[in-house]
Amino acid sequence: MPDIKFIVENTALVKEGLQKKGYTPEELDVDALIKLHKEITALKTSSQALAEEKNKLSNSIKSAAPDERPNIIAQSKAVGEKFKQEQDQLDAKQKEFDLFMLKMPNLPSPESPVGPDDSGNVVRRKVGKIPHFDFEPRDHIALMEINDWSEMERIAKVSGSRTYAIKNELAKLELAMHMMVLDKLRAEGFTVITVPSVSKEKPLYGQGYLPFSRDEVYYMPEDDLYLSGTAELILNSLRADEILSENELPVLYAGFSPCFRREAGAAGKDTRGLVRVHQFMKTEQFVICKDSIAESEKWHQKLLQISEEILQDLELPYQVLEVCTGDMGAPKYRQYDLEAWVPSQNCYRETHSCSNITDWQARRTNLRYRDNTDGKVHYVHTLNNTGIATPRVLVPFIENHQNEDGTVNIPPKLQSYMNVTKIGKGV
């Protein structure tokens, strides 16, 4: 959520940003928000004056002469009544205001392409050579069947649709990719951390998942807990309410966790195979840095570079997509998606999503740092990016590296994690 003072002082700019993000003035009435804020401020001023009077009266009772006390108590009681009335009004308005603010999206970067939906996304570059097979390439499902790498039909009977069970060398490959990426991130200075997949409700508001997309997350009512769709959820709240010293920044986390998504809005899409499943594993890059756009944009580029290198290490052709204002989620200031080439679908599919959130999440989690220069407390900026997410990335991986006999080549960077140059028994 943005700063209300900023909204008041830059109303036109805020309205422009909201429009770019696809919000109509009816959906988010900024003028109404500002009006509400002014009412709250006025109420605060008057109710605080009442509180002051009440405190003074109360404090005077102890030193007052006994015969004066009943009088003062009566006065204080009267002021207390008035105070309570105003306080109730204030609480109601404050609640309304807080709810409104929770719905306020981040404003997009002026650099972001403006567009209504994913049709406005812009390809910034394509890297790697799309393979041309001199045989009929198989899709990843066929490759898994040939090589005895999966139990897709059977696991659907056990665990329902959009689940997966992969085995043998492919199962090992899945874990090897995470090991490779964790090693890389550790070398980049990240703290490797494994985090839970369950979360209380508050972190979902902190991340900005709520109140926007409740139907996409698993909820366990008996325990009042949610299943995490990404380690970002956990890492974003890990340091909540802290005031970090500037010397601690940047905080870099490489968080590994199983991730769970209901995929409620994806009916009919990618129903077969490993592209879109309810449970998957993700190693997430998460950055906490100082609150200048220059600083967080620098880290945004760095995160993008790291994930590009990961795709290059996996020798996957990919494109860098800059996500347009209308297709970005509410928390985001600027976003790149990386998409790897999937031969069987003849298109690029998303494997990484790299976002600069600026201070939007930090305001929700109350995560701040003390600046060495001015000695003041500032909200931090947060950023997140996929490190590697499996099994989805296995789809472009085994399809791009397949041989005619159905075996799959392992690129050099992964070989030390797999101890082989090729996997699969083939036909």
Place this chain on the structure above:
RNA sequence: GGAUAGAUGGCCGAGUGGUCUAAGGCGCACGAUUGGAAAUCGUGUGUACCUCUAAAGGGUACCGUGAGUUCGAAUCUCACUCUAUCCGCCA
């Protein structure tokens, strides 16, 4: 799941109804001292918001969270959350 104890400022810890913006200590910052350091001494040491302002200042709230009692709550009542230890169960 059962039992017990507990939750106070960056940390330790005192405080069981009225100047508590919380004693004391540690830490930290600055200064004095020193050739330099240690030790010592002195001063300072939260956050948010309101108001006012050139600056300073004034005020309100915050002692796990929420509600209640009271003229007045860190302190009393209720509910909840979390932590520790023991028992049970268990990858």
